[in-house]
Amino acid sequence: MSPSRLPASFYRRPALEVARDLLGRTLCRELADGSVLRGRLVEVEAYDGPADRASHAFRGLTKRNRWMFEAGGLAYVYLVYGMHHCLNVVTGEAGHPAAILLRAAQLPDGSLVSGPGRLTRAFQVDRGLDGSSLLSGSLWIEAGRPVADRAVRRAPRIGVDYAGAWASRPYRFIVSRS
DNA sequence: GGTGCGATTGCA
């Protein structure tokens, strides 16, 4: 258990707050051989509450989205388009469905992994990690180097045009400068 | 039990 692993209290806050605070943090993934992949989170999206039409939780609890209804600190991993995995961080209190989609990270060598499907491929994340705790286990987030307000840009979420007015809400958070 | 489609990506 790494001492710099972000604690449960980090995740059990409102989704928009957690989303903004995830920027600059270090996504960590331990592989079977014991090596650890790391990347600095530079783009995330919040999906917040039962009224958010863009969220998987909009139509209530289902087999797929059940982890979104748990207390923050879990991974929610699902398959989209039959071929790409998406990695989310569950946030907030139990009963309030919310999660943050991880969209892009900067690797230690400076290269950028951009896109939720590319991110899960790079970090070898699939549905085997769905529902796993970020507080223990092979997937977690460390404190890293938080980002100043002036370096944060907000924008509408990607790929949710079906969500009506919710599609234009600025729920995407991007590191615009280092 | 059947059907339509997606919080994407890569290639033409």
Add this chain to the structure above:
DNA sequence: GCAATCGCACCA
């Protein structure tokens, strides 16, 4: 611009 590819949400 569009095909790939399948779990699952939803309806019957």
